[in-house]
Amino acid sequence: MKNAAQLDLFSVEIELSPEKQLLINDEKKIEKEVIPSTFNELELGLKDIVEILPPSNEIDINDYIYIEEFVGKKGIIIEIVENSRPLAYWVDFGKSKGIFHATDLKFIR
Secondary structure, eight states: OOSOEEEEETTEEEEEOHHHHHHHHHHHHHHHHHHHHHHHHHHOOTTOEEEEOOOOTTSOHHHHHHHHTTTTOEEEEEEEETTSSSOEEEEEOSSOEEEEEGGGEEEOO
């Protein structure tokens, strides 16, 4: 086919229709949009002041309820859990502490 894209999986050649190629391109675009949140991990460090962002509707209900308890609170990053992927951050709010990912946090200073 003249307009069909080709995909090589395990040395098997597959021809994709233009519609399926557009779907693949859209998925790649979404992956590229996720990269900035990973970049934010590199910007966060110990003693940074952060604010907890509202949870996404796309996360597990238990995570949603947990994060919802902290929304709008400001705290200080006291520990970075580096063996977690994505990275996790312990945040101290004074009377309580919580653990969050970079996507849950807004850098204040």
